[in-house]
Amino acid sequence: MDHETNEAEPDLSGSFCQTSSVGSPVSRCSLSFPRSLSFQVDDDIESENVSETGDIGDRALHSKRHSGSGSIRLSIDKGLENGMVVPISEGSEHDSTALNTRSPMSLLPEEIISPISIDVLICSKEKQEDKEKAFALPPLLEYMSCLVYLAVFGILGVLTRYELQKLFGPGVAGVTSDNYPLYLDLPSNMVGSFLMGWWGVVFKGDISRVSDHLAIGLTTGYLGSLTTFSGWNQKMLDLSVDGHWVFSFVGFLIGLFLAAYAIKLGVGTAKCFKSFLKRSNRISDLAGWRVDNRYHHLGVLVVLVVILGLLWSVSWAMLKKEYNRDSGGAQLWLACIVAPPGVWIRWFLARLNGRGLGKAGSLKWVPFGTLIANVSAACIMAALSTMKKAVHTKTCDTISTGIQLGFLGCLSTVSTFIAEYNAMEESQKNWRAYAYALMTIAVSFGLGILIYSVPVWTRGYK
Incomplete structure (x- = not known):
């Protein structure tokens, strides 16, 4: 048979690959599935995509280390809702036009493109070449480097959140309050969600081309710590304890609407x-x-280690100085000390996003990593709030508030939660966005009532 003629080769999945040397320097693969199977594959891919929009944790490092083989994964273009399939580079981060995925079709030949357009393949190959040119750190050093990035940006996120609380709170602007639906952390949640649209959606690919660690530090570290779901949930619990149930309901609606719009x-x-x-x-x-060689990587890492050491040293010194005073300074500096572990745990839990439940991977559309982080942080914060009312000493208040502001504020996140919510809302099954939001809020608030509100009511804590 002439080499110019297409040959159909059966694939194990029931698809047929066609190789051609006509009109293109690369091979083409045309996939043919039964209609029901095609719909199922598209749904699985979309479910995984929307679940991984916000964060995939340390899985991003694993996929990056395996990106040098030149393989190109299939993905769904976020702007094409009709099921078209386009490729992106293996391990590439999410951006405003394409989301990463690991479908069974990624086992097909090395270069697979849609017959729709070759421009996407060219773009993918350019990104792949950038990855191949970049210097790869040893796995352990790369992991430690990410932890340092997350710690530094996490502390900066806590400081920014605290300053926004003071700026918009009763003491200065008077926009937010503990006694109304406009809770203290609302400005930081809005700012963090707005910046997530910049750094976590539109410019994330460009930031990753400079440094993958910087993209993780800005989105998971800074924005994840700037925003907090546990603080939001606790303020609504405080309102419900005082009998303001309508305020609690309105507070959740306003918080979700403003963050989604942001x-x-x-x-x-x-x-x-x-x-x-x-x-x-x-x-x-x-x-x-671009941080693309050994000296750039090590230089940036040394600078960040020095910054982290200075931040922790200053925080310890200021904690000792402010501890015996009545100001909230001691709580802030303790929060800076305990903030990094909260970011690290949330980043690790994010590896569960897009994995689903069990070996079958059911409910892949639910970002279980983010859900677990937010619900667990909300429950621990409710328990600490109960303890503060029960013990009611200065030491207990300082330590509990510091942990709530730092560790739990960084363990929970609104920016990642709202990025996932936004992706679901723009998907073909937008009802999942409302189901996910209701699931997160209802479980956190319901458990918070059992942990915090019920003891306060039954024991008469003030």
Whole structure:
């Protein structure tokens, strides 16, 4: 048979691959599935994609280490809701146009493209070449480097959240309060969700091309710690304890609506700014900042280790100085000390996103890592709040509040939660967004009532 003629080769999954040397320097693969199986595959891919939109934890490092083989994974273009299949590089991060996935079809030949367009393949190959040029750290050093990034940016997120509380709280602007649905952490949750649209959706791919660790530090570390779900849930519990059930309900609605609108606003404005950068050819200037060799990696790591040491040293010194005072300074500095473990645990739990339950991987659309982090942090915060009312000493208040502000504030997140919610809302099955939000809020608030509200009511804590 002539080499110009297409040959159909049966695949184990029931698909047929066609190889051709006509009109393209790469091989093409045309997939043919029964209609019911095609719908099932598309649903599985979309379920996994929306669940992994916010974070996939340390799995990102594992996929990055295996990206040098030149393999190209299939993914769903977020802007194409009709089931078209386009490729992205193995291990590439999510951006505004494509989400990563690991479908059974990734076992097909090395280069698989859709007959729709070759432009996406060219873009993917360019990203793949960038990955291959970049210097890869040893696995242990890379993992430790990520932990340092997360710790530094996590502490900065706590400091920013605290300052926003003070700025918009009763003492300055008076916009937020403990006694109304506009809770103290609402501004930080809105700002973090807005910036997630910039750094976690539109510009995440560009940031990753500079440094994958920087992308993780900014999104999981800084934005995840700037926003807090446990603080939001606890303020609504406080309102319910005082009998303001309507305020609690309205507080959840307002918080969810404003955070969801903030990330949409962030994505929209970021896309406009990115188009401006492309027209002015300034986005290519980021290549000069790329951390792509041994000396750049080690240099940045040394600087961050020094910064982390200074932050912890200053926090310990200020904690000792402020501990005997009545100000909230001691709580803030203790929060900075205990913040990194909260970020690390949340990052580790994020590996559960997109995995589903059991060996069959059912309910892949539920980001179980984020769900577990938010619910567990909300429950621990409710328990500490109960303990504060029961013990009611200065030492207990300082330690409990510091842990709530730092460790639990960083363990829970609204920015990742709202990124997942937004992806589900824009998917073909947008009802999952409301189910996921209701699941997170109802479970956290319900358990909080049992842990916090019931003891307060029955024992008469003040």
